[in-house]
Amino acid sequence: MKKFLLYFFLFALCTACAKKNKSPLVGKWKLTHTLIDIGNGKATFEKANQNKVIEFFADGTLKSNVSYCPMDKDVSVGTSGTYNMDQTTLVIPCASTASKINFELKDVTLIIDYPTQCMEPCKEKYAKVE
Structure with a gap:
């Protein structure tokens, strides 16, 4: 019985101390600029006055309350997709192809860069809300 308790205690100690790698992106982010x-x-x-929110999940997926597809007529329709921390990219399935x-993450700010959707630089800054 003592061995059982010892093994149980060691198992509990090891699993309790196991480091859980959670992406710093996981959570809700609101557009600020x-x-x-x-x-x-x-x-x-410039300060944004839109209610644009994107949420990242631990399984590598995301969802947003607006569309990130460049040719969508109704941008108020939400979207979903995936993200890759190693490549620092979001992949959004759109009608004809994936966007x-x-x-990039700078301290506590998420900056989204639209390289193919704008002829000139266009970016958005988000702050984490949850």
Whole structure:
């Protein structure tokens, strides 16, 4: 009986101390600022007044309350997709092809970069809300 309790205690101790790797992206993020350059290279981030939220899950999936597909007529329709922390990309399935969007994490800010959807630089900053 003592051996059983000892093994149980050691097992419980090892599993309790196991490090759980959770992506820093997991949770809800709300749009705070947008940057759209008109071609002169002088664009700066401006405060956003949209209710745009994107949520990341531990299984590598995401969902949003708006569409990230460049040709969607109704952007208020939500979207879902996947993310890859190693490649720092979001992949959103769109009507004709998947939209690949770059992102970066700077401290507690998520910056999404739309390289193929804008002719000039356009980015969005998000703050974590959950």
